[in-house]
Amino acid sequence: MQDQYVPEVTHLKTHDKRVAWARAQRDAGLAKVDPKLQGIPDQLPQSSLGLPGAVLTAREIEITESYSVTELLRILKDREITVEEVTRAFLRRAALAQTNCITHLLWDQAITRAKNLDSLPEPKGMLFGLPISTKEHHGMVGDEVVTNASLTTWIGKRHGSNLLYDSLYDQGCVFYVRTTQPQNIMQLETVSVIYGRTVHPYNRELSPGGSSGGESALIGMRGSLLGVGGDIGGSIRCPAAHVGIYGFKPTLKRISVLGSRSLMAGKETIMSTPGPMTVDRDALELFMKAALASEPWLTDPSLTFKPWSPYKCIQQLKIAIMWWDGVVTPHPPITRAMKEVAEACCKAGMEVVDWDAESLHHQTSWELLTQLYWPDGGEEALDLMKKGGEEVLPLSKFILQQANVKHLTQPELWDLCRRRDEYRAEYAHAWNNTKGENGKEVDVIICPPSFGAASPHDQSRYWGYTSHWNLLDYPGAIFPVTKVCREKDPIQTGYIPKNEEDRFIYEMYSPERYEDMPVALQVIGRRSYDEKVLAVLKEIELALGRE
Amino acid sequence: MQDQYVPEVTHLKTHDKRVAWARAQRDAGLAKVDPKLQGIPDQLPQSSLGLPGAVLTAREIEITESYSVTELLRILKDREITVEEVTRAFLRRAALAQTNCITHLLWDQAITRAKNLDSLPEPKGMLFGLPISTKEHHGMVGDEVVTNASLTTWIGKRHGSNLLYDSLYDQGCVFYVRTTQPQNIMQLETVSVIYGRTVHPYNRELSPGGSSGGESALIGMRGSLLGVGGDIGGSIRCPAAHVGIYGFKPTLKRISVLGSRSLMAGKETIMSTPGPMTVDRDALELFMKAALASEPWLTDPSLTFKPWSPYKCIQQLKIAIMWWDGVVTPHPPITRAMKEVAEACCKAGMEVVDWDAESLHHQTSWELLTQLYWPDGGEEALDLMKKGGEEVLPLSKFILQQANVKHLTQPELWDLCRRRDEYRAEYAHAWNNTKGENGKEVDVIICPPSFGAASPHDQSRYWGYTSHWNLLDYPGAIFPVTKVCREKDPIQTGYIPKNEEDRFIYEMYSPERYEDMPVALQVIGRRSYDEKVLAVLKEIELALGRE
Structure with missing residues (x-):
């Protein structure tokens, strides 16, 4: 450098x-x-999609x-x-x-x-x-x-x-x-x-x-x-x-x-x-x-010594749908997308089961992550911003100023890493336990990639649907499924938010605000199953009638 | 637990x-x-080898x-x-x-x-x-x-x-x-x-x-x-x-x-x-x-997802001999063992070259290791010993009280890890560079497993011949070669030690002290080449006339 x-x-x-x-x-x-x-018009249009034409x-x-x-x-x-x-x-x-x-x-x-x-x-x-x-x-x-x-x-x-x-x-x-x-x-x-x-x-x-x-x-x-x-x-x-x-x-x-x-x-x-x-x-x-x-x-000996080794799907696939993460309920278009994909997978002959995130305490991963992201309490980042004389922007403040962020001693760091490893082992154990009577474990989890479609500015304060898999180091692929539709994706009236975060997310949704925005889903595999995630993604898309 | x-x-x-x-x-x-x-005699013999009989x-x-x-x-x-x-x-x-x-x-x-x-x-x-x-x-x-x-x-x-x-x-x-x-x-x-x-x-x-x-x-x-x-x-x-x-x-x-x-x-x-x-x-x-x-x-998702995959030696092997690590000269029996093995490998048709450790600054790995072993300055270990009321023994003092051991801040830790990773990349680069005109890189390094045969008590203060490969995370196998022999392994008179550590090691040797003690060598492979190390070890032993 x-x-x-x-x-x-x-x-x-x-x-x-x-x-x-x-x-x-x-x-x-x-x-x-x-x-x-x-x-290019002087007054930029709300959407840039017409510009190329x-x-x-x-x-x-x-x-x-x-x-x-x-x-x-x-x-x-x-x-x-x-x-x-x-x-x-x-x-x-x-x-x-x-x-x-x-x-x-x-x-x-x-x-x-x-x-x-x-x-x-x-x-x-x-x-x-x-x-x-x-x-x-x-x-x-x-x-x-x-x-x-x-x-x-x-x-x-x-x-x-x-x-x-x-x-x-x-x-x-x-x-x-x-x-x-x-x-x-x-x-x-x-x-x-x-x-x-x-x-x-x-x-x-x-x-x-x-x-x-x-x-x-x-x-x-x-x-x-x-x-x-x-x-x-x-x-x-x-x-x-x-x-x-x-x-x-x-x-x-x-x-x-x-x-x-x-x-x-x-x-x-x-x-x-x-x-x-x-x-x-x-x-x-x-x-x-x-x-x-x-x-x-x-050249970089820290890497896994493994060429890309394409995976072939031979047996019937077992797909788990994670409808929510036990913390925040996704917006209606995301849930609809999961339903559509689950149905298509079923129709294509896959075994489709539910993924029980609630019993797996996804909150744990966020509590660990916030500290593991900033073992110095965010000092280096904040010092560099200060050195440059730049304002700390709202979403930087949000992520740096989580309640538990602080400069860790080495034993505090070890304790977090130990708890991280224990949580990873627990999650692996849960995955092993998906083996049913036929001895077949879940191949991949399909889950939201976010609580909703693209957010209004400065509102992206819930990372759980993606960051959870960083804590676990599981590979994840994103694929487009549908678009937000006023008719199909009304507000779920009468919904009672389960906690403060859930309320914040729930109140952010309205079909008008997100209309026509892309809705995608996430395919998650076990750690190191990178090739499998992409192979199964292909099968899922085939089930959706894509090539 | x-x-x-x-x-x-x-x-x-x-x-x-x-x-x-x-x-x-x-x-x-x-x-x-x-x-x-x-x-079993009341007065225990110097060697236990006769007891089973x-x-x-x-x-x-x-x-x-x-x-x-x-x-x-x-x-x-x-x-x-x-x-x-x-x-x-x-x-x-x-x-x-x-x-x-x-x-x-x-x-x-x-x-x-x-x-x-x-x-x-x-x-x-x-x-x-x-x-x-x-x-x-x-x-x-x-x-x-x-x-x-x-x-x-x-x-x-x-x-x-x-x-x-x-x-x-x-x-x-x-x-x-x-x-x-x-x-x-x-x-x-x-x-x-x-x-x-x-x-x-x-x-x-x-x-x-x-x-x-x-x-x-x-x-x-x-x-x-x-x-x-x-x-x-x-x-x-x-x-x-x-x-x-x-x-x-x-x-x-x-x-x-x-x-x-x-x-x-x-x-x-x-x-x-x-x-x-x-x-x-x-x-x-x-x-x-x-x-x-x-x-x-x-079960332990931190592990490398890789079954044991036996390696087959097909091409002519290229063996590098590391005669010393650039810090401490091994005792005569170790050097003799390396000569014998190098000669046997040559006779068996392998390409045998020298490994130039001097240019690779093996001291660096020890400087990094001592701090990376004890990022808390050894506090947890010392506290536990204190809690038990136990004496800190001489070799514990030696390893815990290296001059640079201290409680690190998180940025100090990152800096060490960064330097560790840079050193690993440098070493990998050096290994890549062993490719000769025929494009063949070194398969394994043969080197001492220690400066000498079994030490007198409380004298094992130089770890470099093994710990270096821990810093690099290279796999290493030990195999027995010979025994210390008065006639074949005289003191190298006139040797001028290169530094204080080298003097300490040099002065520890006498053929009488170590007579008949086993002498082994170490086979080192690149990170993740575990299967290869064991496969090449077998070839080396075949070259030595073993089965």
Whole structure:
């Protein structure tokens, strides 16, 4: 890791000047777009979904809308299209999103890379020519790279590539855009002092989720087909769900974080993992294959030494539905989505059972997590914000100022880790006990990815539906199911909230507020069953009548 | 874990009374031996190796001496011998060792178990009828079990089985004896306030190593053919080497520690792993298969989800010899052993190269380890000793009072973990770089398991040859090579020590002191290459003309 700042920021002494520099850098990237974007209305529409039709050429729309990732890779490999043409189309579509999801548009670098790939005698790599979007704090391949990780004090700080991005690059992808994350990179929304708020491409009043919300906002309108997020509490899965795309949080230590910029480097109580966010289910597995093709465990020996080993579903599947987590009742569209999927799985011949979360005390995981996230009481994070002179935003305050967060002594830390491990063992035990008379245990759990569809801004204060699986280190995949519908998803009148959190969530719902917003679900597998989760996801989608 | 004390110790208020109770409990177990052991001289000989011939029956000697583990298992399975007869023979042989290696002789329990196994209509399990010895602090299958982990304050404290022992038990073994470990379980010798000093079966003036020194002292005279040790800095490998048996420290998280009693439960900076110690090479792999047969990762989800997957050596092997670690020069017999093995490997057609440890700064691992072992500055350990009123023994002082040991803040801990991970990545990089023109990287490193053969008491103050691989989490196997020989292993006169530690080690050697003591070597593989290490060990032994 490089610890120098670029010379031009070193004389910027005030917070505002540094922020202005970061935004100017972003704007300079966007200004490179050629031909210029014409036809964006001065008064931005509530939804960005109509913009591509108004601004892009028919050919650009064809390139960005009519191919799956697999199909696009095929025509790139067969050289039915140039990498440059594809790259330019995605650069232009990314730039017009108007959701404030971009930190760096890599116009020149991407086109240079595309030309270079086009000049190769033979296409090379399993991602040949595919534009890939990336979360800003991970860093980026190349010289002269700066990475701020949403901290004003790190604006203009050099920080280059990481092991994962090097692997993807070796497989022939084109990095072309870097995307926003929230302050602290610990919110399920995306707002930072540096770049402001990232909004939902379907509805500016709502959040695309977070912390990989720049990715979701971008991919949600096909400004990218495949992006890289990171997840320590839901940061891939929540935003993927909110925009109705696919996302995957693998088990820790399948994908390396080596070289990524983050706070509290060296903390190992709870860790983040990168993972894919994409418009296509098959691209989840493609990403995992590409990430592991270079045998990264030989470079980052903390990784699990295991190639990607596709799983085949042979026996009848046993699917557990977790209707709620015992803490907060999901909004009606989520429950309806679970019903629809459960029914389809039944019809397809799967065994469908209930997952009894109530007896498994999901509250425990949140009590442990809040302390394990901040073993120093949040001091490093707060100090860095203070150093940069930046305001601590509401959702940062929320997560940092949980009642039990404090600087732990080492024995206090051990005690938490011990309780974490005990809880993990209890949950594993519960899973073992799902073996029925036929001796078959539950293959996966289907559950909400959040209490509801995309939230109104600054309201994402319940992480349980995703963070629980981080505490357990279980892999989880997100898949789109339906959309919020006024007729089908009325308020559950007469519902009596079970606790304060449940009341907060219950009162947030109204069908009007969320109308037409995507509704997704989550497939959870046991720790290390990454390949199985993706294989079963495919079976579930087949049951839903998808390909 | 059960936290109650047995009623009879609760009124024992003084340190001395508690220690007397623990010793009386041990003695009561030994007193059960039937028929009594006759013929042990009042004045114990310097070596215990002659005792079995003087005390045991011809049949007992046959049973305990003439079979490998595999052969014994075969005749047990074929019921050419009863489990009870085998168990009685090993109980009697264990009891006569006179090396002070036993904490509990499980006479009644073992014979009951043996009879039970004999009464089964069919032999069951891959360890059917095999007596297995175990390290005291791990706990033990059964009710009424107490486990003190060498702390006087824990004398009489209930602590039952663990996941590993349950797995071995399910495979049909007989637990019959529990063995000593040192105070703090953090010494490379074996001396505790409770049981005193465990001595080497070949020479009472020397140490059988530690911390699994009860096991090595016992197995070293075939009072057990297979035992379970634990290793966080060399505690399986050092004692195995000192008595000339086989030992294996797998990569962390292959074998569970769930249920074991230890200090600082929940600490995850550097962890201990159980592993086998045995008279036979093949029993190392057998143990691993038996330990993983129950799919323990379904119960302890922190484990690597990976069955034992035997490795086959197909290509020419590339063996690196690490002649020294860049800190301390090994004693002449160790160097001679490496020369003999290197030569045999060459003759067998392997490629043999040097491992350049000097450029890899092995000192770094010790600097990190000392702090990572005691992130609380050793407070918990010292407090527990104080609570029990026990003296802090010299080698406990040595390891706890390294200059840099202190209570770390969380950011200080992260910094150490980060540096640990960087060092691991550097080492992996160096290993990657061993790829020569033929693209073949080093398969294993052969290196000393210690600076020398078994040490005189209270002198084991250099851990580097084993602890280095704990820091890296590389698997390591110990195999016997030769014995110290006055003629072949003279003092290297004129040697100029390179530093203070090197001088200490150099001055410890004289051929007379160590004469006829076993000399073993260590085979090290990359992290997670457990199966490969054992497969290559076999090839090395074939090269040495063994089976």
